[in-house]
Amino acid sequence: MRDEATGTKGKLRFEGVEKAFPTKDGEYKALAPISLDVEERQFVALIGPSGSGKSTVLRLVAGLEERTAGEITMDGDAIFGPGPDRGMVFQDHALLPWMTVKENVLFALDCNPDGRDKEEREKAASEYLDLVHLSRFADQKPSQLSGGMKQRVGLARAFALDPRVLLMDEPFGALDALTRGVMQTELLGIWEEAAKTVLLVTHDVDEALLLADRIIVLSQGPQARIKADMNVPFERPRDQDEILSSKEYPELHRELLALLREEIAV
Ligand SMILES: Nc1ncnc2c1ncn2[C@@H]1O[C@H](COP(=O)(O)OP(=O)(O)O)[C@@H](O)[C@H]1O
Ligand SMILES: [Mg+2]
Structure with a gap:
């Protein structure tokens, strides 16, 4: 619910x-x-x-x-x-390589029907990709992204699912120090927008x-x-x-x- x-x-x-x-x-x-x-x-x-x-x-x-x-x-x-209602963010991002970035987020939403119609799911996917600054990469495959960007897709996917607890x-842990810093800032930003129990x-x-x-x-x-x-x-x-x-x-x-x-x- x-x-x-x-x-x-x-x-x-x-x-x-x-x-x-x-x-x-x-x-x-x-x-x-x-x-x-x-x-x-x-x-x-x-x-x-x-x-x-x-x-x-x-x-x-x-x-x-x-x-x-x-x-x-x-x-x-x-x-x-x-x-x-409880979402996991994995260290190895667990994206499906044959799907685009946006399809990966949408697929997760489609697998967890929660009453949102197709248009609302599309909107959520776009919004969260935007929040992690990946809108430009929405139609690319994960293999075209860096490790940090893949992890950002993982974050967008987890938040788009709108669980009560993340x-x-x-x-x-698998990212280099610089990318890690960027990810922490991304997580701060997305969490402050859509505060969830974490x-x-x-x-x-x-x-x-x-x-x-x-x-x-x-x-x-x-x-x-x-x-x-x-x-x-x-x-x-x-x-x-x-x-x-x-x-x-x-x-x-x-x-x-x-x-x-x-x-x-x-
Ligand atoms: N499936 C399992 N079977 C046996 N021991 C386990 C299993 N899962 C975890 N443990 C043990 O429980 C303890 C806590 O593990 P874990 O929660 O993975 O620790 P942490 O994440 O803090 O490193 C460890 O001693 C680990 O060896
Ligand atoms: Mg552990």
Whole structure:
């Protein structure tokens, strides 16, 4: 169901969520009971050492994994299985090579019927391609685009689907530093236009501080828990240069790095 119909925009609640995986050496308890409320339209960054369960948290919300205990709800309804109300942005963009950029976005919309007619879907595809500055490339094939541009198509596609929650697992991890910076600015722009609840996994402290309203630090597993829950005080719309030169930035940056270092040291 679309936002207008429900009047809600992706409030998430985790209550005592645990996840254990069977392994050949017995059960591996990845997540300790985790409880967390994510407000609608909040932009949350999840950081933590490798193996702390960040991807597992996203996969649980996506409905790609089943929790072992506890409950996850979105706007009050328990999550069981995947659905178009939760969109994923993949690190490898997952575009279909034989379709044009615009066809890729439209195809995703066609696969997830939500009551919008053909004209409205066309309009959404064009609007979001415009927001990520790709209108000129709408009729090109993905092979003609750079890695960063393909990732921008992935962003446009995810937003055009109009999910209540967007899940991004290190979406810019495969990009070079310069392109990554451009992508972060694109994401800021598109998110500030069409604010959605976002869970973004990143290991980049700067990325988390630039983009998120709130940063959740997970501890090292097994039984990873929420080690810190930090509010990011920067006003929106955000400007990267202003943030970098603000007086709060160095302190927040140091604090986050220290929290991560403690985890990696053990
Ligand atoms: N399908 C699985 N089977 C067994 N163990 C898994 C599985 N998926 C993840 N794990 C384990 O759970 C822990 C958390 O994994 P993950 O969520 O991928 O961590 P992160 O994304 O923070 O690097 C890791 O120790 C990982 O090895
Ligand atoms: Mg991961």
